[in-house]
Amino acid sequence: MTAAPAEDIGTRTFTALGTFASLLVTDRRDLELAFGLLTGELLAVDLACSRFRPDSELWQVNHAGGHPVEISRLLTQALATALAAARITDGDVDPTCGRSLARLGYDRDFAHARRDATELAAPPAPAAGWQTVELDTERRTVRVPATVMLDLGATAKALAADRAAACISAAVSGGVLVNLGGDIRVAGEPPAGGWRVGILDDLVCAASASQAGPGGPGRAVIIRDGGLATSSTRARAWQRGGTRLHHIIVPGTGLPVDSCWRTVSVAAATCVDANTASTAAIVRGERAVRWLEELRLPARLVRRDGTTVLTAGWPAGDTEHTEATSTGARA
Amino acid sequence: MHDRFEPPTRPLPALLSDYPPRAAADPFADLDWDPYYPAMADAAADEARDLGLRRLSMLTLHATGLSVVTAIGFTTVFASTAHPHATTVVAVKPSTGPATATGTPSPGPTPTARKKKHHHHAAARQAGATTAPGASAPAAAPAAAPASSPALSPPTTAPAAAPPTPAPTQTTSSGSVPA
Numbered sequence: 001m002t003a004a005p006a007e008d009i010g011t012r013t014f015t016a017l018g019t020f021a022s023l024l025v026t027d028r029r030d031l032e033l034a035f036g037l038l039t040g041e042l043l044a045v046d047l048a049c050s051r052f053r054p055d056s057e058l059w060q061v062n063h064a065g066g067h068p069v070e071i072s073r074l075l076t077q078a079l080a081t082a083l084a085a086a087r088i089t090d091g092d093v094d095p096t097c098g099r100s101l102a103r104l105g106y107d108r109d110f111a112h113a114r115r116d117a118t119e120l121a122a123p124p125a126p127a128a129g130w131q132t133v134e135l136d137t138e139r140r141t142v143r144v145p146a147t148v149m150l151d152l153g154a155t156a157k158a159l160a161a162d163r164a165a166a167c168i169s170a171a172v173s174g175g176v177l178v179n180l181g182g183d184i185r186v187a188g189e190p191p192a193g194g195w196r197v198g199i200l201d202d203l204v205c206a207a208s209a210s211q212a213g214p215g216g217p218g219r220a221v222i223i224r225d226g227g228l229a230t231s232s233t234r235a236r237a238w239q240r241g242g243t244r245l246h247h248i249i250v251p252g253t254g255l256p257v258d259s260c261w262r263t264v265s266v267a268a269a270t271c272v273d274a275n276t277a278s279t280a281a282i283v284r285g286e287r288a289v290r291w292l293e294e295l296r297l298p299a300r301l302v303r304r305d306g307t308t309v310l311t312a313g314w315p316a317g318d319t320e321h322t323e324a325t326s327t328g329a330r331a
Numbered sequence: 332m333h334d335r336f337e338p339p340t341r342p343l344p345a346l347l348s349d350y351p352p353r354a355a356a357d358p359f360a361d362l363d364w365d366p367y368y369p370a371m372a373d374a375a376a377d378e379a380r381d382l383g384l385r386r387l388s389m390l391t392l393h394a395t396g397l398s399v400v401t402a403i404g405f406t407t408v409f410a411s412t413a414h415p416h417a418t419t420v421v422a423v424k425p426s427t428g429p430a431t432a433t434g435t436p437s438p439g440p441t442p443t444a445r446k447k448k449h450h451h452h453a454a455a456r457q458a459g460a461t462t463a464p465g466a467s468a469p470a471a472a473p474a475a476a477p478a479s480s481p482a483l484s485p486p487t488t489a490p491a492a493a494p495p496t497p498a499p500t501q502t503t504s505s506g507s508v509p510a
Contacts, residue, residue: 022502088483182504196493197502220493226486230504265504269484277483296485312485315492 009191010034016042017157018109019181026174026191034168034176041164042180048075049156051098051149052109058150062098066146068134076140079133081272082155086130089280091251096127098149100254106247119241127251153247158229158275161185165271182235184228185271194222201232201263201302219300221315227271231278232263248282260285263302266292267314273297 010028012035014021021042025034048071050056057075071079082095101107103125128148135142144150157180165178169187177186177195186195199219221228233256237246246256264281268274277297281288289309292299298314310316 024502177502179502179504184502184504193494194491195502197490197504199504221490222493223486223490224488226488228490228504267486267490269486273483295483297483298485298489313489315490 014039017046017160017180019157020179021181022177022179023168024177024179024195025168025172026176026189027172030168030172030174030176034172037168037171038164038178041160041167044074045078045156045160045163048072049078049152051151051153058152061142061144062149064143064146066143068141068143070139070141073140076135076137076142078152078156078159079135079142079150080137081159082150082152083130083133083135085155085272085276085280089276089283091130092280092283093154093276094127094130094249094251095150095152095154096130096132096144096148097154097249097251097254098151099125099147100127100249100251101151101153101247102149103254104249104256124254126254127249129251154279155272155275157181158183158185158227158271161271162227182230183271183275184223186223186225186227190224194224196220196222197228199230199265199300201230201234201265221267223267226267226269227274228265228267229271229275229278230263230265231275231282233257233259233282234262248279250283257283259283260303261288261301262304264288264299265314266297266299268297 008026008028010025010031012023012031016039021038023031023034023038025031046053047055048057051058051062053059057069057071061069061071061075079095082093085093086095103122128145132148133142133144133150161178161180161183162185165176165185165187168176168178172188175186175188175190175195177184182200184197197220199221231248233246233248235246237244248257248259249255250257259282261282264278266274266278266281268277274297277292277295277299281292281299281301284291288301289311292301292311296312299311300314301309301311303309
């Protein structure tokens with residue numbers, strides 16, 4: 001099969017799961033079908049995994065008072081994925097951080113939560129620990145203690161990207177790229193030259209990416225398969241009582257991590273793996289470099305002062321990306 | 332074929348011709364059982380029965396021996412293969428300890444209650460429950476639903492540097508940017 005020329009790529013960008021979503025297909029004629037599949041997948045994930053929707057399954061689990069709850073296949077998979085991420089990272093990426101985030105003010109949809117700048121009312125709450133989650137994947141039931149609140153923000157979006165890309169790839173003839181707020185998964189035959197992905201490591205850069213013109217900040221790499229994810233302490237941050245907070249939590253303290261890295265990008269076989277590694281790397285600090293090298297995960301770690309560390313084959317010559325997303329990757 | 336019963340046309344032969352003739356002074360004449368009934372037929376039947384019983388007991392003995400050998404064999408096989416897998420894990424108490432110096436959460440109390448020996452079916456059933464370390468990827472995942480691998484896997488091809496052309500990037504990867 002010959003790779004499609006980049007000019008034929010169809011693109012659509014919209015908002016979903018509290019962030020932006022981008023869909024690219026190598027044959028623009030597949031765009032409508034792929035868009036329908038993607039929006040269906042995102043709706044299903046939101047209904048299963050949202051911490052804020054009272055009609056979501058996760059809401060029912062978090063408010064079950066410690067009783068077991070029957071859950072869908074999708075939430076079973078999302079919980080199993082989150083627990084696997086916790087196990088692989090020795091608890092650095094922990095789905096029981098929900099109460100920690102709520103205590104820090106992230107207790108409603110982020111668009112609303114970040115508008116509240118008042119003092120926090122309660123002390124931080126350490127995560128209960130992922131071992132407290134009793135998930136039976138065979139009977140599809142889950143039980144968490146009454147005091148535990150699950151949050152799947154660290155893995156559910158990446159899982160949605162993996163699922164959607166696999167589903168779309170099975171339905172269309174060409175290649176597909178799904179980007180959910182920076183969590184990227186590609187599948188199928190990539191376009192000629194591969195998928196060109198800009199790496200943003202600054203909130204200002206990310207927030208203004210749609211207006212970034214030639215010469216804007218950032219880097220670009222080419223990927224052909226697997227997943228790519230970026231975690232940053234500068235994205236999804238807010239202020240309460242004059243204190244700057246962000247969404248990457250140290251489970252043992254319930255506080256935002258004070259990491260030596262401001263941004264970590266990782267490429268892996270799946271988007272879940274990439275996102276798990278990038279989030280854990282932020283939490284692990286300096287130890288992350290050796291850990292990523294041992295796992296042979298290509299990564300780009302950006303220190304607070306902007307200097308970078310590359311691991312396991314991440315291209316040293318990644319170029320300045322000349323135009324961030326004005327071609328439609330971002331809204 | 333006879334349609335109806337027809338009596339024999341000639342007298343029946345003497346069936347018990349070997350019986351000793353009854354004398355008038357027979358001391359057993361007034362008995363209601365026949366003391367002269369020949370014992371030969373019973374002797375043959377007893378012999379046949381004894382022979383059958385001997386064969387049956389030999390068969391039982393062989394079957395018992397075979398069962399013992401089989402049981403020992405299965406026990407040996409289970410002891411050498413099933414034991415490492417046939418453990419069950421229970422949820423442990425939550426970790427409420429402070430973070431370590433490196434920011435890694437305390438793992439909390441060490442698990443776990445173990446059942447020493449399980450049947451393979453029990454082990455397979457337990458594998459479905461992911462409550463604690465050792466939990467595997469979801470078994471009930473839909474076909475088009477890739478889940479996280481047991482370990483983090485690198486991509487088939489590592490990212491490459493984008494050529495320095497004026498071509499725009501097609502998308503971006505940043506932190507979890509709010510909408």
